[in-house]
Amino acid sequence: xxxxxxxxxxxxxxxxxxxxxxxxxxxxxxxxxxxxxxxxxxxxxxxxxxxxxxxxxxxxxxxxxxxxxxxxxxxxxxxxxxxxxxxxxxxxxxxxxxxxxxxxxxxxxxxxxxxxxxxxxxxxxxxxxxxxxxxxxxxxxxxxxxxxxxxxxxxxxxxxxxxxxxxxxxxxxxxxxxxxxxxxxxxxxxxxxxxxxxxxxxxxxxxxxxxxxxxxxx
Numbered sequence: 001x002x003x004x005x006x007x008x009x010x011x012x013x014x015x016x017x018x019x020x021x022x023x024x025x026x027x028x029x030x031x032x033x034x035x036x037x038x039x040x041x042x043x044x045x046x047x048x049x050x051x052x053x054x055x056x057x058x059x060x061x062x063x064x065x066x067x068x069x070x071x072x073x074x075x076x077x078x079x080x081x082x083x084x085x086x087x088x089x090x091x092x093x094x095x096x097x098x099x100x101x102x103x104x105x106x107x108x109x110x111x112x113x114x115x116x117x118x119x120x121x122x123x124x125x126x127x128x129x130x131x132x133x134x135x136x137x138x139x140x141x142x143x144x145x146x147x148x149x150x151x152x153x154x155x156x157x158x159x160x161x162x163x164x165x166x167x168x169x170x171x172x173x174x175x176x177x178x179x180x181x182x183x184x185x186x187x188x189x190x191x192x193x194x195x196x197x198x199x200x201x202x203x204x205x206x207x208x209x210x211x212x213x214x215x216x217x218x
Contacts, residue, residue, distance in 0.1 A: 089117030141185025
């Protein structure tokens with residue numbers, strides 16, 4: 001496990017590598033962000049952005065999503081994985097926003113998780129990106145990078161990873177660290193072909209050293 005100084009070095013290095021790290025899901029308001037993040041489960045941001053380009057032109061409000069048959073909404077997001085379930089959740093959360101939240105996306109994470117299709121990760125993204133509330137959303141990239149670097153333990157579940165990061169990263173850096181970990185995992189420390197050979201964090205990364213030894217041994 002990395003110590004405090006080593007974690008600081010990792011965070012600063014990622015900041016230098018990806019100074020403009022940000023949410024890559026296209027949206028223009030909190031409601032669109034909720035829809036986009038809900039659609040992104042087990043799907044790439046690139047594909048979600050392709051779909052929402054037309055989706056957000058057609059549907060502007062919760063009422064719009066409820067004004068069409070479920071089959072039509074399914075067809076509009078058909079290229080996205082789990083589209084039937086996601087269409088159902090979009091209509092359910094739209095109904096809930098109208099009935100219980102005066103058509104406004106709640107700012108509170110616990111309230112957000114009451115919406116169908118919105119889990120803790122989605123809620124953390126929304127409160128952080130849409131409302132500027134400090135949060136660390138743990139997606140597959142954040143989890144992978146945190147464990148490979150030894151910031152978290154391999155056996156930690158997603159919630160444990162989130163809690164560990166919250167204790168080891170200053171609160172005012174939670175949101176930007178979330179984005180930098182994602183960019184680092186998405187474009188550098190990839191799942192299948194991590195760029196260990198050129199990684200500035202290799203000296204601190206036990207997993208990277210192991211991987212390069214395996215490659216050299218072949």
